[in-house]
Amino acid sequence: MTKLAHYDIVGSFLRPEELKEARKNFNQEKISQEELTKIEDQEIKKLIQKEEELGLKAVTDDEFRRSWWHLDFLWGLNGVAKYDYKESYKFYGAKTRTDNAKLSGKIAYNPDHPFFEAFKFVKANVKNAIAKQTIPSPTLLFRDNRSDNWPNFYDNKKAYLDDLATAYNKTIKHFYDVGCCYIQIDDTTWAFLISKLKETQNDPKEHEKYVQLAEESVYVINKSIENLPADLTIATHICRGNFKSTFLFSGGYEPIAKYLGQLNYDRFFLEYDSDRAGDLKPIKQI
Template sequence: MHVWRSDVVGSLLRPAWLQEARGQVERGTLAAAAFKRIEDRAVDEAVALQEAAGLEVITDGEMRRYAFFGHLIEAVEGFDREGGWSVTFRDAEGHAAPLRRPVVVGKLAWRRQMSVEEFTYLRGRTTRQVKVTLLSAQQAAAYYDPEFSKAAYATRDAYLADLVDFTRREIAELVRLGCEYIQIDAPQYAALLDETIREGYRQRGSDPDRLLDTCIELDNAIIDGHPGVTFGIHICRGNHKSMFYASGGYDRIAEHIFRRARFQRFLLEYDDERSGTFEPLRHVPDDRVVVLGLVSSKKPELEAAAELERRIAEASRYVPLERLAISPQCGFASTHEGNRLTPDDQRAKLELVGRTARAVWTPASTR
């Protein structure tokens, strides 16, 4: 069992020049080859940032995606990019921002591989452990709408069966190319903590508890049969422009997720009171690792190292210290707009993750 102590969830802030180049491509004023060179530069800088921060796990910052789910929507035919139901994100100050989800409107079909380019480029740019992020069946389930999707798929289950097949094919190719760490992003699991969102599922004809059990089975099917690969699952409560869409502790889903899901690493959001207590971690099996997302990717204020160490010690009452790690609570730019932090804020946060991991888990004699 691999226990990398300092992890990163996935996305990093997109440089302004990358954002502008993406807009030029969409307007047809920048050639694809030129844009690829700009993307490569953004990934190179993301790798250098993470290495300098002392992180053990490196991603490409999701610089080639417009959102954390962009690899699926842009690589697989069958989705209307913004035709799904709208989700409202909020913050503690009462601000709100709607985000329209994709919706499946046609039979799924390959345009290209989802993340192979990301992995093959990244592995050649660092000697540290690299990670690729993919989408969970539970998140993809939110892209089915009985009205808009039924012409392509009569049922959500039929759509998700295809989704599982496509994702397994992607993982098989990643593994063939040497990928050793894959994270499945599953914010929709935490959505089932929030009663308002649960009611939304009911109104669209889905029982949220039954959907939870079904999607755990599907996510298990996605990762099954790939020996030698570490699979992590990231569960958060929404992340868009420093806002969230769900609240609540893990209590409601803990036994379902921790005991039935077969992931080796649970990357969990634990940056503020919306996340609840560490007590649900008592359900985590003895052969799993918990990555504590203690450092906020939403707020610019830098956490105190002593407070992080105190919270790690508190979590170790439920999961032994040797099976714990630390990361930011979520990505810094789950959508291309990014959270309300500066690049300097982001750098300081990543450095804090790396520094805290070394302080907690590195023997004093070897620091």
């Protein structure tokens, strides 16, 4: 890593009550998209101002326009559709909505992805700080039944993985073209793998499935962030899931450290805020 920072923010904040009420009303068709956007704009401007007043060097829109931290972005890619999975995410002690994403065709970059306009709004309202963009990792399409149907659209899995990586690479370059020099890729897949690699240690066949997932994740991530401009910083946030102060996964980084060490990111955000994170020893491999 050559691009260092002494402090930073992950970039996702609790939604203010006015915004939560507006989104609820929008979902109930009580207000229009234009009315919701106006309230989003208002709350994002207020928070950007507060972030800058506190001296943060990088600020975000705090994901205020999203209904999910990951799915809204995935739905914006060509070849990905929204559907009702019927099951909640299995957070400890909490239930979520049952929205999900699935392949609806070959994956491709969408030049009209709504996140581009969202970033331009942040960029236009930042005075002194760097406008940072957060997006979910491409690995999120590997899990939770989102791409089980890839054989419907591809002759082999590598072709699917290559298309996914290309879509991400072009998307990242588009963010750069509209003025973004700092992108953070949020990823819960590695925390998922911490659990699965440990759970399957005594079952070689099952264990190999998760080793393959880890190797495919390294491949797709690195291909997604290759050949980017030198002044574009790419960070990752390795997250264990966070919903209403509950979590999805636990465990130290040791089972995945060798894979994290193969990733070509400039910065790593690793969670060490509870006993669930283990000790610092795995960092030596990163």
